[in-house]
Amino acid sequence: MLPTRREKGAEYVLKQIGKLINELAESASAHILGVGLALPGEVDNQRGYCLYCPNLKWGELEVRERLTQETALPVRLVNDANAACLGEYFYGGGEGAPTFLSITLGTGVGSGLILAGRLYTGRFGSGVEAGHMVIDPLGYPCACGRRGCWETLVSAPGMVRRTQEKMKRAPESKLSQIADDDLPGLSPEAIFQAFRAGDSLARVVVEETIFYLAIGLANLINLFNPYKISLGGGVAEAEEILSSNLLERINANVFPTIRGKVEIFKAKQGYYGGVIGAASLWLHKIETI
Ligand SMILES: [Zn+2]
Numbered sequence: 001m002l003p004t005r006r007e008k009g010a011e012y013v014l015k016q017i018g019k020l021i022n023e024l025a026e027s028a029s030a031h032i033l034g035v036g037l038a039l040p041g042e043v044d045n046q047r048g049y050c051l052y053c054p055n056l057k058w059g060e061l062e063v064r065e066r067l068t069q070e071t072a073l074p075v076r077l078v079n080d081a082n083a084a085c086l087g088e089y090f091y092g093g094g095e096g097a098p099t100f101l102s103i104t105l106g107t108g109v110g111s112g113l114i115l116a117g118r119l120y121t122g123r124f125g126s127g128v129e130a131g132h133m134v135i136d137p138l139g140y141p142c143a144c145g146r147r148g149c150w151e152t153l154v155s156a157p158g159m160v161r162r163t164q165e166k167m168k169r170a171p172e173s174k175l176s177q178i179a180d181d182d183l184p185g186l187s188p189e190a191i192f193q194a195f196r197a198g199d200s201l202a203r204v205v206v207e208e209t210i211f212y213l214a215i216g217l218a219n220l221i222n223l224f225n226p227y228k229i230s231l232g233g234g235v236a237e238a239e240e241i242l243s244s245n246l247l248e249r250i251n252a253n254v255f256p257t258i259r260g261k262v263e264i265f266k267a268k269q270g271y272y273g274g275v276i277g278a279a280s281l282w283l284h285k286i287e288t289i
Contacts, residue, residue, distance in 0.1 A: 036076050038079070038084075040055050043077040063075070078277070080274050086119065088230045090277075090283075101229045106235070108143075132150070134147070174202075188237075
């Protein structure tokens, strides 16, 4: 594993990835079919291009060609949320579901959709962007330019922000006693820990998280009518998230015929789901739509 060092630019990052692949290839005993690369943004796998990766600050870039030059291996590209979806679909709990949604609650909210057995990539390769459906039009500004996207509410930074806003009004909470210097370290884990210890502020934040999570999931269930949904990422690690409270709220907001019929589970592949999904580009025949 290497730090991305995006500030050094795309050329540097791709060279480092190439170097790492070459090191791994030298020590590999098996035949290498090719490289599967997951990128955080829009990709065009047909042409082998990154179209736009805002977090890396990459615009249109000929990634496949550059990486093939570095490694002498064929390269396939996929969006990172779609990679996580493929990892869970082929090697996690999504197997056998004709329509399957994977949701990752991390730094942002990632989502991937298998639609009638095919990976839904849409016209520009990024597939569904469930994290950017608006839940509260008067809510927090989002990096995408809109307000109140699902991501601003149920991602890890979203959960932390809601906690920080409530701290001044709840001086008795253990969370409010965290020193200003330590605030950057405030995390969903710390909030869930305080919740388990009976902290009232943490309880409000966790209940709110479940409330917003249920609204978004109910929207997606009504839209796509999936067989299964996986929840992954740091926020979904806590057992309180996948609770009967969440399922009850979802059921109250979906069409009666679907109520209780969607299997919602914690992603089984966890942190490496995206890596496994990128590898699956070479191990499975993946049709896109
Ligand atoms: Zn947004």
